[in-house]
Amino acid sequence: MKIITDDPAKMVLKYHNITNFAGGIIFSAFGIGIAFFSGPANLAALAIGVVFGLVGVYLILTTKSITVTLDKEQRKCSLSFQSILKKESKEFGFDEIKELILKSYIGHSSRGKQYYQYSLIFALKNGEETSLEFGRVSAGIMDVLSSPNEKKRKEAKQISDFIGVGLKEVLPPTASEALSAIKEGIAEGISRSQKPL
Secondary structure (H helix, E strand, C coil): CEEEEECCCEEEEEECCHHHHHHHHHHHHHHHHHHHHHCCCCHHHHHHHHHHHHHHHHHHHHCCEEEEEEECCCCEEEEEEECCCCEEEEEEEHHHEEEEEEEEEEEECCCCCEEEEEEEEEEECCCCEEEEEEEEEECCHHHHCCCCHHHHHHHHHHHHHHHCCEEEEECCCCHHHHHHHHHHHHHHHHHHHHCCC
């Protein structure tokens, strides 16, 4: 999800979910290719092709793009979920929002590469929560030098400041944060061992 409009009266965020849509197209094409080239004689290959095709069509039809509009003058948040099949919308006032929660988990791609997946949760005072995909950041050696969480923290803080609510973070430690904690633990252990009993 990216901030595409940011002015004093209105903020607009968009998430197109192109990855899922592209995955659906690839699955469909792969399934059609298997079914076409296997022919009706090879039933096992034909069945695999049909399954791949159906998964692809499902992904294409259910992938949603999300638009969030924050209107400061009307003090309301409007969410629009658009897929090929249907459009849904949701709306609530700024006064109904208790806090924003920035949540992250560590995932691994099919190639074994590590990444941080983020979601932004609108926690309402009535106990309801609306969770939105907030992006993905690749993890790597550069995590030691700069935290991949920092960019997402700044964006989430910008949104929470615009609404006027607090931001809670539920984030796993990055490599640099883990190294920093280890250094602090070692330094504390050394200082304790040097104190006279």
